[in-house]
Each structure stands twice: as structure tokens, then as C-alpha cells.
Amino acid sequence: MARVVVDVMLKPEILDPQGQAVQRALPRLGFDGISDVRQGKRFELEVDGPLDEAALARIHDLAESFLANTVIEDFTVRVEEAAEVAEAAK
Amino acid sequence: MARVVVDVMLKPEILDPQGQAVQRALPRLGFDGISDVRQGKRFELEVDGPLDEAALARIHDLAESFLANTVIEDFTVRVEEAAEVAEAAK
Amino acid sequence: MTARIGVVTFPGSLDDRDTQRAIRVAGAEPVALWHKDKDLKQVDAVVLCGGFSYGDYLRAGAIARFSPVMDTLIDQAKTGLPVLGICNGFQILTEAHLLPGGMLGNDHLHFICRDQKLRVENADTAWTSDYTAGQEISIPLKNMDGRYVADRRTLDELEAEGRVAFRYVDVNPNGSLNDIAGVTNAAGNVVGLMPHPEHAVEPLIGTGRTDGLPFFTSILKKLVNA
Amino acid sequence: MSRTPLDTVEHATATPDVELPWAELGLKKDEYERVVEILGRRPTGAELAMYSVMWSEHCSYKSSKVHLRQFGEKAPESDALLVGIGENAGVVDVGQGYAVTFKVESHNHPSYVEPYQGAATGVGGIVRDIIAMGARPVAVVDPLRFGAADHPDTKRVLPGVVAGIGGYGNCLGLPNIGGEVVFDACYQGNPLVNAGAIGVMRHEDIHLAKASGAGNKVILYGARTGGDGIGGASILASETFDDAKPSKRPAVQVGDPFQEKLLIECTLEAFAEKLVVGIQDLGAAGLSCATSELASNGSGGMRVTLDDVPLRDSTLSPEEILMSESQERMCAVVEPGKVDRFLEICDKWDVIATVIGEVTDGDRLEIFWHGEKIVDVDPRTVAHDGPVYERPYARPDWQDALQADDAGKLPRPASGEELKDQVLKLVSSPNQASKQWITQQYDHFVQGNTVLAQPEDSGMIRIDEETGLGVAIATDGNGRYAKLDPYHGAQLALAEAYRNVATTGAKPLAVSDCLNFGSPEDPAVMWQFAEAVRGLADGCRQLGTPVTGGNVSLYNQTGEAAIHPTPVVAVLGVIDDVARRTPVAFQEEGQLLYLLGDTREEFGGSAWSQVIHDHLGGLPPQVDLEREKLLAEILISASRDGMIDSAHDLSDGGLVQAVVESALLGGKGARLIVPDGLDAFTFLFSESAGRAIVAVPRSEELRFTDMCGARGLPATRVGVVDGDTVEVQGEFALTLTELREAHENTIPSLLA
């Protein structure tokens, strides 16, 4: 079993009020030095079977047609390495 | 300037209605072979100045106290490599 | 003969009964449609009503857009079936690309419920002919994801072609570009808007005004006269 | 709890000396011993899990039970009560064959830890109580209390709570038609998140939580069972927050309102086809509660195969499955011949449903795991025979000093200028300011039957389109009054909610309550609780409005500091034709303003004493429930016969607060004249109970004053609807613009 991560972010030209709200709160929390914050979505897909080219291509399609709305969002697909998975599990 | 990514996911034992809704929709879209979907948040922070230990520790604090509610969520902090940034920008 | 207007119920639809009531108040016959059926029961028009179809998880309207009923509806809308999308229905129509642009979370990040003033910009669609262009109406608005966005080129095109059907007046309640509250397709049979005309059809109830009723009388007249 | 070897009933019998972790599960030593005595052996791990959650304060009401009995004992005769205390929610006859069920519950502790999800799941829980009675939920209300408005943590808690209530309720399609928002430093760290719901059904559709008929199937449907919230609400709402022990903080759950919406629809469809013999929602204590309550309320026993429970996490132990408080689950008892149809309906709505057991003709609740019996109990001992405590209570020694610290001695405004200044301070203070920033995050319109919603005195819902029959609900509570005098404070909360319902033209019928207090282990808190319950029970008897159900939330306390005693009272009323409702807003210039009731110098616990002097002391306003009844009759008759066009009850902030609200809502000012025998200050700020202000069209004046005169209700003409200022003749005038700014900007500037 492998894990594929799809990250979906608003296109850069589209206002991201959630990211802005986080950024505006930072000084109040005593954080400075962060010049921009954007907030998006992260999907973790557990894929059965081998993660070959074909499987990845299908996930790419899935992201494009469903997980992201490409009118307003960009996305990336990447396979999460076993090490990362272990790290994240900590 | 560097980009730090904070991923926030619901803890594994906590119900993830959004991920479940996505997963339940997959067969209808003609996708199978995905045994689990979890949906979380991705924050991209643009950090001014050097990304040293201290800066990363502060971002870790920020994630713990503000970006995630650790009662129900786990988080990871990672520096995004320039290559990745370029990739994602495509 | 009266017109038969379908109202689709998706899991999580909320305003299906109200929409049926509004259709009845206008004098047409509401017909309940079910998301799992491809069959549109030969209705003369369809309303996609408000609610949180599939919890609005993923994105508002994103999952509902892939329902069996939508397969048929998308085909027929392209050949002229009048379709009105209210709130979640509007979101579904953009996800289905029957209407341009997309819907995002309100810029203030809160759900908002208010009596909203709109201007009817286009009174030539199937659903707005009982209004006059430029007429101002007040109907309830209630949503989380009401921010209409589209790229510059699409916006220019919509403006140039008069396809911005409704615009917010006085207050832009959600950060929608160009104050857009609703749009129409080029043919004028598919219309979507965020505010809720079906909640403004009876005196006494809700805001106590009936500014939303002409949506339903417009389509009725069009269908009966057709 | 170790899983190997499986702790079966047989194993427990064979190993009497094994010590179980009863203390970790929140049981006291004598409680554990009682379990052993009941069973005649040590409990199995699974049995211990069930007893511990069911005997927790939250589920068993062990500290409050002895007092709550008064609600039954003192209950007034009422033809309206169809189902009384003890069921998931009470049911009231509202005429024309309709019945209404309503209830208020608390979700205080989880909402402090995770404001959004804590509040959201609170709405989810109360709505399931309503559907479990067979009713379609038609509205929700949310009485809320937070720490000081300008405290940084309030900025964390309040927006999350409001978004959670909205996020869940809006997604269910339930209009939010009322509630409260109160700020007070005493709620810092212990916010009160109460949520209420109303449901409507036909008389014949009332369903009860009981499992009868041997052979009938027990069906669990809704969400899968997960490891979240194990022992959450039940055990942890039963203890004081203690910062030193973070592990004691409940694991909160994430709600899935979409799943709950499906549960509502499929449950109602099953009811409509008469497929359900008994039904129970899964709330606190999850399956432990549902199975033991269903079984003990029915005629027989029950056998459950725990392996059949659909899980989200396959590693859960049987104990965990029994204790899990996963949301959005229900349990139905269905005749064998109707099971297929029931499952079909669930499938139509994409709801997972599984037969997990059946009703037996015995009297035991038996639960099996991997073919072995792990629970064998008399369900009554789990569900109903929990411990009952006669906790010691004593009037605190500070009560006398508090009451002696009379607010009447506080310096009063000496000039018109000063009065004006204090009026502005009052209407802009967080407690008196407009709550629109909050309430506009709630859908008021969904279902298309909302006649009145915030900021009206009560919310009102049409329930029959043909006849216009409607119901109204208001919730009120005043912790400051209750702190000064818990007995009368509880009655004042009742009187205010009752008055709010009558002000809109509806006849008050019945009461639900949510009693929020500190730790019952403190005799002073216990005294406050006992007094409040006594006051409420006496008050309900006098008003003729029975308590149909409610909820107790104890341990709202951080360290030694308890919240103000805060009984929140919900009153339900009925109106024959919603077209007759009376709104708060001034409708027409020239209409005459009449003040109904008597105004005395009463400032103890008042908003004025808090806002201007940060003072809490003295006695709360006097209570005269006979007067409240008379006032209600007059308001209802006047609305039915079209004698008044607007009405607003007077409560915190007094007359001036009410007039400003009616003026701002109607966009029309008022000219007020201080009546003979009163000074301007008392006229404007006194909080004497039993009063309302009404706007009477000139053509109705004689008829109206005659009616008041004949019935003996003081009605004093105090002004006229007029212009775009609120003016007190000879004292000051404030423009509506100034007032609006003061009233509407406070909350957004604190929270936005």
C-alpha cells in the first residue's frame, strides 16, 4: 500500500481570506517575520496495489476532475516516501 | 526567503467526515483501489530572514498553539525545498 | 395545463420542501426528483435548491455534481431545459460548468444570513422575465460559500454579454467579484444565484416580503405560453 | 484494560480477586462495591465500563436527582402534557392534533476545549433527542455564556462556538430562532454552551425509548463507531477542570452534520411507515446507554452481539465499543418482518444500518463478543439504579454580606447629560449590545416557516400552513440575579422566558431547563442548586407550566471558583394563528407607548449596576408570578384582538434598553415622558419584573386601557412613537444614528 498526497491551493491571483486571517493574527501571537500565508487542502490517499505510471496518471485525473476545481485551484500530486510516512506518524 | 509548509491532519482516531465523503464518492466517479482518504489543511508560510533552528522552533510553536488544535489534530512542519517550490509553481 | 417543475433532492438538500412550496404558491406543480434517478420525469424545468449537498464536503456542490440525476440534467440543460440553481444549486451548476466561474468561502470567513438587496440586471432570462431590468428586490441570503470568482476574461465576457443576472446592492456580503449575486448562461435558460427567492414568497414568513415570487411566476408564464 | 484473556462473565466468576481499574473510570470505592453486590461477583471489564459511564454524574444525575424530583411532585395539572420528565424529551399538546417536543442541553466542557466541534456536537446531540421522540426537528436555540467580552480567550472560544453551532445547525436545515449571549468574568474557563431544539409531530407519532416484544430486532444505524470520545462527555462532564491534569480533558469528537441530516430523514421515513417499535439516540455513554435504557424501559431483556457493530477502527476493544461516544448514531427496535424495509430506507439515504441484537423474553441484558458472554446484567441496575447522593448543602456564609451590599446606595446620574451618557454606555455594553454579529451566522429562514426570529422576544415557527397554528420559544437566565438569590433568581429566569413568549402573542404552555452550576461537592454550590430547583418548581406550579425535561451541568468550576449559579429556562408557547403575532419593532409613528406593570427602585443585579459601577450586590427584583400571569393574559388578548402593534418585554437594562431596541428595529424614534411618581433614573433603568412596553394605535387606546383597567393591570402612558430620536422630555435626546452606532458596533469591534 502506498500513500499519495494531493495538495490543492487556490490560484495565486485569487484572494485567500483564510490565509490572510492567519497572517493577521500572527503579530497578536507574537510572531513576525512571516510575509505571507496561504491555506489550502491536503488529501492523503491510501492506494492499494502497485503505484505505477498508470495508477499515478489516474490519480492525476482524479485530482484534476474532482479534488481540485481548476477554475480556481492548482494542485500537485506526489507519492509520499515511506520515510515521510514514518516521520508523520510520530 | 524560504517557504515552510505546515500540514495539519485530524488525528487518526478522530472522524474525518470530509475525507470519508470524498472516499465514498470515488466509486461513482469510476475510481477504485483507494482504500482510505483523509483531508487536512496545508499552510504555506513565506518566512523572511534565515531559516535557522530558532525560526523553525518558533514555527513549530505557532503550529502547535494556533494552526492546529492538538486535542484533535496532528501537524508536521517542513521546509519546502527550492526544487519543490519550482515544481509546485508549474 | 400547468407547468411541472422538478426539484432535485440530494442528500443534504435543505430547501427542497420550501422550493416546492414556492412553486405551488406561484401556481405550478412541483415534482420531486431524486439524485439517484437519471429520470427527470419529463418535467418542464428544474430547480436545484439550497442546502449542503453531501455536507458541502470537499467543495460546495462538488460531489453532487457527479450524481446520476446530473448526467441527464447537464445534457438537457445544454439543449434548453430551464434550470434555476439557488445557493447550493448555483454552486452545483458552476461545478458542472453549466455556469462559468466558481464559488469560494465568504471573504469574512463566516456563514452569513441576512435580508439582502439585489438588482435584477437581466430580466430576459427564463427565470426573471417578471422583473424589470434594474429592479431592486430584497430576499434572504444565507451561505458559507457565496464568493463568486472568475478570471478577468470570463468576468469581462459576462459583463459584455449582460450575463450578470443579479448584483448585490448596498452591501457586498461575501467578496464576490463585481458584486455578482447570480449569472445566466448565454441562452438564458440556466440561471444561478446565491440569495433565496423561495424564502420570499409569502407575507408573514421570513422577511415578510414576496420579492422572490416572480422567479416562479416568470418560468410558469414562459412554460404555459410556450 | 487488558484485552487478553478476554474478560468474560465466566472468567470474572472464576477470578473474583482480580482488581479492576474502577477509580480510573471515575467510580468511587463504594460505588464499585455496589456493582459487585448487584452482580454477586466482580464485574467484567465490559460491565465495569457500562456501569462507570452510566453511573457518572452526567448520565445518572446522582447529585441532582433528589432535588429534581420536585419538578414531578410539584407539577401543575396540565392537560397539555403528553409525555413528562424521564423520556428523551417531554411532549406537549399544542392543539389541532399536533404535539411538540423540546429540550435544552449543555455542552459546556467540550466547547471550552474545542469550541467549534464541542458546540457543533452539542447541537447534534439535542437534535437526536428530538428525533428519538418521533418528531421532525423544526428549530434550534442557543443560550450561551462566555468570560469577559474583552478577555483574549473569549476571542478564541466565542467565534468557534458560534461557528460550530451555525455550522452544524445550518447544515441540518434547522432555523436558529433564539438564544442568549452573556459575558461575565465568572464564565472564564467555563463557558456555557446550552443548545435547545423543538420538534413537531402528530399525536399518534410519539415514540418512546423502549424495547419490547421478544424477537424484535435491535438495529444500530448511522455513523460507524470509532475511538473518539471514549468516556468523554459522561465521565469528564462529571469533574472539575483542573489545569494540572490535562489528561482529564475530554477527547472531543468531530461532528458530521451531513450524516445527521441523513439520520433525520431516514428516521422520519421509517416512522412514517410505522416500522419502529422503540428508538433511542446514542449520546453520552453511547451503546452502554442505548442498550441498557432500551432494555430497561421495555418488557423483556436484550441480547447484543458486539462483533456486529460497524467500526471505524478495527482495533477497538469491547469495552471501548461500549463506551465510545461517536456521534450521529441511533438505535431502533424493529419487528422482524419490518427489518428488511427498515434497512432499505437506510440504504436509500446511504446510512449504514446493522442488526446488532434482539429483544428477549428474559430480563437480562447480555452482550457477546467473539461468541463469549462479556456482559450479563439486569439493565435496570445500569440505567436506573445508579447511586443517589444526598449531598450536604448549606447557605454560604458570604450570602448575607452580598445581599446587604445594596445597589440602591450606588451613586446615580444627577443630570440629563449624565443620564444620556449612561444610556449610551448601557446600550453599548457587551451584554446589552446587539448580538447581530453572532446571530447572522445562523440560518433563520430555512424550512420556510419562521415567523419571528432574533432579535424578537421569542422565536416563532408556523407548524400548520392551513390554519396558521404556531409555536413560540424563549430562553432566559440571569446568573447575577441567581447569585444574589438562587430561589428567586430561578423564578426570574422562568418569569422572563414566560413573559417573552407572551409578549409575542403566544400562550406559554411548558418549560424545559438547563441547570448550570459549579461543583456539587461544594455545599455552597449545592445550596444554590437546591434553592434554584425549589424556586423553579414552585414557580412552574404557580404559572401552570410543567417542566417537561431538561439537563443538569455541574462542575462548571475552575479550582475554587464556581460560575454564577445559572439556571437557564426555556418556555414553549402556542399561538392559534401566527398572523396575530406581535413584533418588537415600532411600526407606525403616532402610536402610543404604554408601560404595563409596576416600576420600583430595583437595581440589585441590574445591568446598570454592572455597566456603570461594576457592582453585584443587594437583592434581585421582586417576583410576583400572579402579576406575570395577568400581564401575559393581557398581552395575548391584545395581540389576538389587534389592540397593539408592537410589544417588548422589560428585563435587563430596563425600559430604556427596550425602547432603544424597538426604535432601532423599526427605524422610528420615541418621545418619552417620565410618569408621575417616578424619577427619570428609576423610570429608565429599573429592572422591576412583570413589565412590558406596548405600542397602541390611537384608535385602540380606549379599548386597550379599558381592558387593563378592568383586569387590574397598571398601564401608564409614557410616550409616543415619533421622529428619529429617542427623547426623554426635559432630560436628553439621542439620535437613532448615535444609538445604532453604540448598540451595533460593540460586538464586531470586540470579535471581528
Ligand SMILES: Nc1ncnc2c1ncn2[C@@H]1O[C@H](COP(=O)(O)OP(=O)(O)O)[C@@H](O)[C@H]1O
Ligand atoms: N446565541 C444566540 N442565538 C440566537 N439568538 C440569540 C442569541 N443571543 C441572543 N439572541 C436573540 O437576541 C435577542 C435579544 O436577546 P436578549 O437580550 O437575551 O433577549 P431578552 O432580554 O428579550 O431575553 C433575542 O431575540 C434572542 O433570542
Ligand SMILES: [Mg+2]
Ligand atoms: Mg425579551
